[in-house]
Amino acid sequence: MRAYLSIGSNMGDRGYYLLQSCQELATHPEVKIIKKSGTYETKPWGNVDQPDFWNQVLEIETSLSPLDLLDLCQEIEKSLGRERLIRWGPRTIDIDLLNYDNKVWEDHRLILPHPRMEEREFVLAPLREIAPHYILPSGRRVTEVSGDGEVWQLESE
Numbered sequence: 001m002r003a004y005l006s007i008g009s010n011m012g013d014r015g016y017y018l019l020q021s022c023q024e025l026a027t028h029p030e031v032k033i034i035k036k037s038g039t040y041e042t043k044p045w046g047n048v049d050q051p052d053f054w055n056q057v058l059e060i061e062t063s064l065s066p067l068d069l070l071d072l073c074q075e076i077e078k079s080l081g082r083e084r085l086i087r088w089g090p091r092t093i094d095i096d097l098l099n100y101d102n103k104v105w106e107d108h109r110l111i112l113p114h115p116r117m118e119e120r121e122f123v124l125a126p127l128r129e130i131a132p133h134y135i136l137p138s139g140r141r142v143t144e145v146s147g148d149g150e151v152w153q154l155e156s157e
């Protein structure tokens with residue numbers, strides 16, 4: 001199945017946490033990273049009183065189920081020292097599922113597609129880069145929409 005993930009960090013060595021989370025995903029036997037956006041420095045969305053983030057979007061191929069993929073993302077967050085202190089607060093790494101095979105899913109653990117993705121420029125900018133034909137939950141193409149928040153693409157490695 002094809003899935004899209006949003007990853008973000010705003011504590012410590014942000015580049016290290018982004019890279020490490022990709023490496024942990026890529027070493028899982030049921031996950032293959034197909035595309036990786038550049039890195040974007042972004043103003044915090046939601047709770048604005050915290051450091052700037054670095055964000056990326058990944059396109060992956062996986063045979064994990066949506067909930068198993070969520071479990072894996074949460075295990076990686078844990079292994080990289082993420083603590084859930086405040087909603088939308090600072091974190092070493094946050095991994096969100098944006099889309100899983102265009103499935104619509106809603107239970108107490110997982111909502112797909114991600115309900116706030118279309119408002120967030122930190123998701124839309126990297127998504128536009130790697131998937132310009134992506135159709136958002138509203139039915140509009142990602143290139144036709146702009147979200148809230150300032151973002152800057154960093155020089156690619």
Ligand SMILES: Nc1ncnc2c1ncn2[C@@H]1O[C@H](COP(=O)(O)OP(=O)(O)OP(=O)(O)O)[C@@H](O)[C@H]1O
Pocket residue numbers: 084087088089094095096097098108109110111112113114115116
């Ligand atoms: N599409 C999704 N991707 C990741 N987590 C999700 C999703 N839908 C629901 N959740 C649930 O949201 C809970 C809170 O996640 P998290 O702490 O990462 O929120 P957040 O990143 O601070 O905020 P936001 O959900 O607005 O990005 C998770 O425990 C998870 O069960």
Ligand SMILES: Nc1nc2c(c(=O)[nH]1)N=C(CO)CN2
Pocket residue numbers: 007008009042043044045046047053055088089094096122149
């Ligand atoms: N710029 C930016 N802001 C955020 C981010 C994020 O990854 N980047 N993640 C949040 C919780 O999902 C809340 N706010």
